Amino acid sequence: MAKRRYSDQSPRTYNDDFYIGMSTEYGQLSTDQRRRQRARKRAAARRRRNNRIKIVLCGILLLAIIVTIVVLICTGIKSCVSGDSTQTGGFQPATSSKNNNKGGSTAPKNTSGDSDPLSFVAPEIKDDNSKGTFSSQNGAVYLWKDSAYEIFGASADRSDIYSDVINEASDHLGKDIKVYSIMVPLHAEMSLPQRLKDEAGCTNEADNIYNAYSKFESAQPINVYNTLAQHNSEYIYFKSDHHWTGLGAYYAYTAFCEQTNQKPMTISEEGTHKIDGFTGSFHTYGTGLSDTVYYYDLPYSTSCKIYSSPDSQGQDADIYYQGETGGENSYGVFINGDQPIFTIDSECGTNKKIAVVKESFGNAFVPYLSANYSQIHVLDMRYCGITDLKKYCEDNGIEEVMFINNLMSANSGDRITDLEKLIGK
Numbered sequence: 001m002a003k004r005r006y007s008d009q010s011p012r013t014y015n016d017d018f019y020i021g022m023s024t025e026y027g028q029l030s031t032d033q034r035r036r037q038r039a040r041k042r043a044a045a046r047r048r049r050n051n052r053i054k055i056v057l058c059g060i061l062l063l064a065i066i067v068t069i070v071v072l073i074c075t076g077i078k079s080c081v082s083g084d085s086t087q088t089g090g091f092q093p094a095t096s097s098k099n100n101n102k103g104g105s106t107a108p109k110n111t112s113g114d115s116d117p118l119s120f121v122a123p124e125i126k127d128d129n130s131k132g133t134f135s136s137q138n139g140a141v142y143l144w145k146d147s148a149y150e151i152f153g154a155s156a157d158r159s160d161i162y163s164d165v166i167n168e169a170s171d172h173l174g175k176d177i178k179v180y181s182i183m184v185p186l187h188a189e190m191s192l193p194q195r196l197k198d199e200a201g202c203t204n205e206a207d208n209i210y211n212a213y214s215k216f217e218s219a220q221p222i223n224v225y226n227t228l229a230q231h232n233s234e235y236i237y238f239k240s241d242h243h244w245t246g247l248g249a250y251y252a253y254t255a256f257c258e259q260t261n262q263k264p265m266t267i268s269e270e271g272t273h274k275i276d277g278f279t280g281s282f283h284t285y286g287t288g289l290s291d292t293v294y295y296y297d298l299p300y301s302t303s304c305k306i307y308s309s310p311d312s313q314g315q316d317a318d319i320y321y322q323g324e325t326g327g328e329n330s331y332g333v334f335i336n337g338d339q340p341i342f343t344i345d346s347e348c349g350t351n352k353k354i355a356v357v358k359e360s361f362g363n364a365f366v367p368y369l370s371a372n373y374s375q376i377h378v379l380d381m382r383y384c385g386i387t388d389l390k391k392y393c394e395d396n397g398i399e400e401v402m403f404i405n406n407l408m409s410a411n412s413g414d415r416i417t418d419l420e421k422l423i424g425k
Helices: 016-082 156-173 187-191 194-200 205-213 225-230 246-259 360-364 366-371 389-395 413-423
Strands: 132-134 141-144 147-150 178-184 220-222 272-278 291-296 302-307 315-317 341-346 353-358 375-380 400-406
Touching: 132 194, 141 194, 147 187, 156 178, 156 205, 156 389, 156 400, 156 413, 178 205, 178 246, 205 225, 220 246, 225 246, 246 291, 246 360, 246 366, 341 366, 353 360, 353 366, 353 389, 360 366, 360 400, 366 375, 375 389
Parallel strands: 178 220, 178 400, 353 375, 353 400
Antiparallel strands: 132 141, 141 147, 272 291, 302 315, 302 341, 341 375
């Protein structure tokens, strides 16, 4: 009997209950699968979202770390460029440190404000207990860390001679001319710890200033000591030179303004200019001694003249010598260095005139006066050739005279002689 092909077989038939059952069973399975699939998708979406959040948070953290590192690196570079403890332009907020300047002074301590001319605030000097030494080339220069210091050794009563000359000048000029005197302390007073001052043989400069100021009869003493002491952690003295910096002179100027009821000009880092590579008068006495000279924009336009003598024709000049470069003469940027007579006409509009009798410390100081005086006559006591200061003031309508000297000059016999000649004694 021949086999029948599949197609020849009679078709299999299913009743309605079979189809209903299968439909119900497979339809239910399909719904469960879809539900599980949706759950898996939601879980996967949550994982992706959480991963993205983690990535963003990690990115923010990494960015914060990078910014912090960059700021620290830039701050370190800035400190290296400007000096161990100074910012650009020499500015630095005053910081408190342990006072290692115990000893020495018999001058009254300041209890009534920084402007009291007869009381003094001892500078707070950081001391790491490292050793100092005298220069092998100049026994009057002491080396400590990265600076050279001029040693001041005059007794307090030595300044009696200076106070006598200032009193004579006041008498000679008369009551119609106001006289000021500024005695500028030296770098060692503000920066050497007392143990090294003792070792170097320094005498106390506050005592010397107090002795002179206390004997003034009509001249007004200007206390810049306290202001410099407050800022002694800043770049107010050069490391390779005996002068103060433009910043130190500025702080002294603000003290002068405060004590004479005048408004001081302001300086800023934006208005700061600099000359790198200054190698000052002490440069050869130590290793690696060099500086940067900073000078600052002034608020009013000025015109200046240089005179070689009282009767000479003036030559035009700038208040800052723009051609100055690095080297041993960089301090000459201030009023073109030590000129016999240097006049400044300012557009400040006060119509006040002042004569400033000075040695080289005054060079960095007088530019700031252009904010307060319409005319400034800068007279270098060593070279000006003036023999009657009163007549010079009368001829030029000057009603105020300032004597500004660093302590070494104020106690120098040669400078006293120069002052006496200029006054007309």
